[in-house]
Amino acid sequence: MMDWTDRHCRVFHRLMTRRAMLYTEMVTAPAVVHGDRDRLLGYSKEEHPIALQLGGSDPAELREAVRLSAPYGYDEINLNVGCPSDRVQSGCFGAVLMERPTLVAECVAAMQEESPVPVTVKCRIGVDDQNPEEVLPDFLEKVAAAGVSHFIIHARKAWLQGLSPKENREIPPLDYALVRRMKAEFPHLTICINGGITTLDQSRAMLEAGLDGVMIGRAAYHEPGRVLIGADALWGDGPGLDAVAVVHAMLPYIDQHLAGGGRLHQITRHMLGLFHGQPGARGWRRVLSEGASRPGAGVRLVEKALAEVTVQAA
Numbered sequence: 001m002m003d004w005t006d007r008h009c010r011v012f013h014r015l016m017t018r019r020a021m022l023y024t025e026m027v028t029a030p031a032v033v034h035g036d037r038d039r040l041l042g043y044s045k046e047e048h049p050i051a052l053q054l055g056g057s058d059p060a061e062l063r064e065a066v067r068l069s070a071p072y073g074y075d076e077i078n079l080n081v082g083c084p085s086d087r088v089q090s091g092c093f094g095a096v097l098m099e100r101p102t103l104v105a106e107c108v109a110a111m112q113e114e115s116p117v118p119v120t121v122k123c124r125i126g127v128d129d130q131n132p133e134e135v136l137p138d139f140l141e142k143v144a145a146a147g148v149s150h151f152i153i154h155a156r157k158a159w160l161q162g163l164s165p166k167e168n169r170e171i172p173p174l175d176y177a178l179v180r181r182m183k184a185e186f187p188h189l190t191i192c193i194n195g196g197i198t199t200l201d202q203s204r205a206m207l208e209a210g211l212d213g214v215m216i217g218r219a220a221y222h223e224p225g226r227v228l229i230g231a232d233a234l235w236g237d238g239p240g241l242d243a244v245a246v247v248h249a250m251l252p253y254i255d256q257h258l259a260g261g262g263r264l265h266q267i268t269r270h271m272l273g274l275f276h277g278q279p280g281a282r283g284w285r286r287v288l289s290e291g292a293s294r295p296g297a298g299v300r301l302v303e304k305a306l307a308e309v310t311v312q313a314a
């Protein structure tokens, strides 16, 4: 998620789940081809398994972006066919590509030529006045024919005129049943569902209904302790670190970041929701949001914030 799932966020999330695939922010193909690749694509080895999400609609440019990103060792390359923002529409990529399944097929075919790892697609169920019952199966069929077997479907349309990107994540109604029907219609495809899922119980129910995976966006970001700690139980794993242990495990990473000239808030801004709903959560959030941008703020501030939680719990 743009501005959210940067490398610091992913290091933090990885401490809570060993199993879940983590996705980068979308990086556009032109940015990969022409930009500062180490800054755009660099990450810590602890983040695996990690998927790079690309945006674009020019097969040759996407092929080149995949070629240039291959040395970075991502575990999956994902094409964004879901993002509705104006900027993305004007470049003709993101959700508007739901109208051009043949072009998407050409894009993924080109990407696969250079990709040592699976190429996957994240899409919507349709856009604007499209009929999802018709366009989604047609889209899946055409893109699967180009060799993609793994789709993540955000179970609502994007309305490309008149709604902000935020509204486009809230207003078009969710249609989980349609995504389940796609799994029934294309049993050989890996179909993961996304959109409005906020709990592990909901996720388990989706898996029991036959879907292959669940992508959680906002809830995982805002309440990582509640959503990500315990997620590995979906794979049958026992408990991992609790939230306090996660904070302790972040301290060496924070120290290293600060030693390299980074700022504390660049990391702690992703950690504010860790104790959401628990005693002391407000104090944790307050100490970090007030202090982490100040010059010289470091791990002592994080320990001070943690005391708000642990003292309340004691």
Ligand SMILES: Cc1cc2nc3c(=O)[nH]c(=O)nc-3n(C[C@H](O)[C@H](O)[C@H](O)COP(=O)(O)O)c2cc1C
Pocket (backbone or CB within 6 Å): 001, 002, 003, 004, 024, 025, 026, 053, 080, 082, 083, 122, 154, 169, 194, 195, 196, 197, 215, 216, 217, 218, 219
């Ligand atoms: C701040 C923000 C940035 C996002 N950036 C991306 C992105 O770069 N690529 C993408 O495929 N989806 C992006 N999304 C959409 C989410 O991946 C997800 O599809 C959407 O929020 C619905 O899932 P959720 O209800 O679990 O959050 C973004 C969402 C938010 C809130």
